[in-house]
Amino acid sequence: MTQMRRVSVRLPTRENYEIEIGAGALGHVGRIARGSLSPAARRTAVVSNARVFNLYGARVVRGLRAAGFNVSHWLMGDGERHKNLRTAERALAFFSASKLERTDAVVALGGGVVGDLAGFAAAVYLRGIAFLQAPTTLLAQIDASVGGKTAVNTADGKNLIGAFHQPRAVVISTETLLTLPPRELTAGWCEAIKQGAVGSRRLFEQTRRFLVAERAGETARAPERAQRRADELAALIAAQCSFKAKIVAGDEREDAGRTDAHSRRILNFGHTAAHALEAVTRYRRFRHGEAVGYGMLVAAEISQRLGMLDASELESLRACVRLAGRLPRADDLDERALLRAIASDKKSVGGHVRWVLLEGIGRPRIVGGQEIQPRVVRAALRAAMAQSSTDKSEVN
Ligand code: NAD
Ligand code: GLY
Numbered sequence: 316m317t318q319m320r321r322v323s324v325r326l327p328t329r330e331n332y333e334i335e336i337g338a339g340a341l342g343h344v345g346r347i348a349r350g351s352l353s354p355a356a357r358r359t360a361v362v363s364n365a366r367v368f369n370l371y372g373a374r375v376v377r378g379l380r381a382a383g384f385n386v387s388h389w390l391m392g393d394g395e396r397h398k399n400l401r402t403a404e405r406a407l408a409f410f411s412a413s414k415l416e417r418t419d420a421v422v423a424l425g426g427g428v429v430g431d432l433a434g435f436a437a438a439v440y441l442r443g444i445a446f447l448q449a450p451t452t453l454l455a456q457i458d459a460s461v462g463g464k465t466a467v468n469t470a471d472g473k474n475l476i477g478a479f480h481q482p483r484a485v486v487i488s489t490e491t492l493l494t495l496p497p498r499e500l501t502a503g504w505c506e507a508i509k510q511g512a513v514g515s516r517r518l519f520e521q522t523r524r525f526l527v528a529e530r531a532g533e534t535a536r537a538p539e540r541a542q543r544r545a546d547e548l549a550a551l552i553a554a555q556c557s558f559k560a561k562i563v564a565g566d567e568r569e570d571a572g573r574t575d576a577h578s579r580r581i582l583n584f585g586h587t588a589a590h591a592l593e594a595v596t597r598y599r600r601f602r603h604g605e606a607v608g609y610g611m612l613v614a615a616e617i618s619q620r621l622g623m624l625d626a627s628e629l630e631s632l633r634a635c636v637r638l639a640g641r642l643p644r645a646d647d648l649d650e651r652a653l654l655r656a657i658a659s660d661k662k663s664v665g666g667h668v669r670w671v672l673l674e675g676i677g678r679p680r681i682v683g684g685q686e687i688q689p690r691v692v693r694a695a696l697r698a699a700m701a702q703s704s705t706d707k708s709e710v711n
Contacts (some may be wrong), residue, residue: 318546319343320553324461324560326481326567331347334461334485334556336550341374341488344449345382346513351484352445355418359447360410361388362433363424364397367451370494375424375449383659387413391432395598399467400476405471406436410444420445420483426452426499427459431474434465438480448482451491453503454604457510457555458582460485462563479568487556489549490532501640502604505585507555509607512615513581514558515677519635519639574669574681579638581679584671585610590698592645600643608636609645609699616695617687618672628675633702645700654689 318336335347348359359379363372368390379386389409391402410421423433423446430448437446448460457498466477492500504526510517562579569579589610593601615632618624636642660668668684 317378318549320549322553322556322560324481325564327564328567329481330483330636332482332484334487334553336456336487336489336553336556336559337373338490338545339488340486341371341449341491342378344375344422344447344486345380345384345402345415345482347484347486348379348384348422348447349382351447352420353418356420357385358413358415358419358444359384359386359422360413360415360419362406362409362421362436363385363388363390363425363429364393367425367429371424371451371488374621375422379422383534389413391429392693395428395468395473398468402432403436403439403467406432407440410436410440415440415444417441417444418629420447422449423448423460423482424449424451425455426450427455430455430459431464431466431477434463434480434482435467435477438465438478443480445483446480450483450485450487452495452499453492454499454506454554456487456489456492457503458506458559460487461556461559462579463567472646485556487552489545489552492548497640498602500604501608501642504639505604505608505636506612507551508639509584509611510555510558510582511635512611512632512673512676513671515586517677518554518558519631519676521551521554523631523635526635554580576681578681580669580681581671584673584679585612585614587657587668587670588613588653588699590660591653592648594656595648595652605642608639608642609702612636612699612702613692613695614670614672616698617670617691618674619692620695621672621682621687623672623674623680625675628631628673631676632673636702644704648700650693650696650700654693657692657696657702668696687711 322334325331421437423430450456450460456705462482466474469475511522522567566579589606592606615629619629
């Protein structure tokens with residue numbers, strides 16, 4: 316039996332909530348919903364997609380019914396292109412048809428797309444009703460489900476319409492990762508490395524050690540070993556969530572004026588170049604986390620060229636990104652188009668790009684783009700993109 320772990324998210328201005336983590340956690344969803352929702356809650360509406368619901372929906376519906384809830388479910392399309400206002404409107408119509416009241420709740424079962432959309436719909440339905448996150452991708456388990464950012468995309472870009480709406484609880488059933496496609500896992504590992512790189516050497520090392528064992532094929536042959544790996548995975552996800560929870564508690568709304576090493580903005584490490592990679596490939600080549608894999612290398616190359624980061628630290632990061640899995644190639648992309656896309660990053664402030672750089676593993680520093688010479692960015696970009704040819708890391 317895998318030990319269940321609990322991480323608390325402590326927000327200064329709102330109610331705290333718990334993240335429950337472990338293999339089989341979905342089996343506790345009824346108890347967790349009862350413990351975190353209003354005693355008056357009668358109905359729950361599960362939002363998911365067909366792929367995830369076919370795998371895990373019955374377990375969630377059964378658990379919620381056993382806890383006395385009237386349960387309905389609604390399935391959205393699979394993929395980022397469905398994370399838009401039209402889908403949100405359909406979700407809202409479903410909440411109405413399910414007769415959800417102010418004290419009832421939405422349960423998001425799926426990856427970050429489902430979580431962001433269901434969370435957004437819950438944030439605006441009746442001016443905000445409770446919701447629970449049951450994330451089923453690695454990225455959603457360590458990042459998207461924690462911290463209350465909810466959003467939909469518009470034709471102009473990703474996550475441009477949204478709300479901060481914290482869940483009442485997060486239920487992380489780690490065995491759901493067993494059915495996740497390999498590229499989704501790689502993307503999630505890149506985000507885990509990102510959180511380690513800006514979080515602490517300890518978190519980075521814990522993540523790296525887990526990946527080393529994973530790549531060494533330390534898998535399920537002996538049952539006690541499989542059990543140990545499951546426990547290590549739950550411990551790692553708990554450590555990742557603790558880190559994210561701490562950052563969110565200190566800067567819930569990502570204050571644009573903050574540039575310190577504890578601001579929520581540090582979670583954008585690797586994202587400036589990642590957004591550019593995604594934009595120039597029209598969001599077709601990279602999973603977001605894969606682009607972050609390269610983006611972290613760009614930021615670390617800049618840091619090293621500015622004399623902030625030791626070459627050995629840069630090499631540790633490179634090695635860890637290699638452990639995350641194969642990345643699509645990037646060495647064929649048009650450098651000038653990438654530089655243009657970097658200059659128009661939507662996360663810029665007052666027209667200036669803000670880079671999250673590293674002074675060491677676990678020591679982020681936010682630096683204004685105007686302080687970095689274009690030739691440094693160009694050289695860093697070239698060096699990082701070249702990794703795909705030196706690593707033979709291409710996937711199709
Ligand atoms: P996703 O939700 O598209 O899921 C990836 C794929 O895996 C989908 O096809 C999904 O159906 C499938 N899937 C999910 N769980 C599965 C399972 N257990 N087994 C088999 N297949 C499964 O992608 P994602 O990477 O989880 O999320 C990306 C989204 O998250 C983006 O929209 C991004 O903007 C958002 N995001 C939000 C935050 C936040 O703080 N709110 C943070 C990071 C990312
Ligand atoms: N994923 C970045 C954040 O939650 O702020």
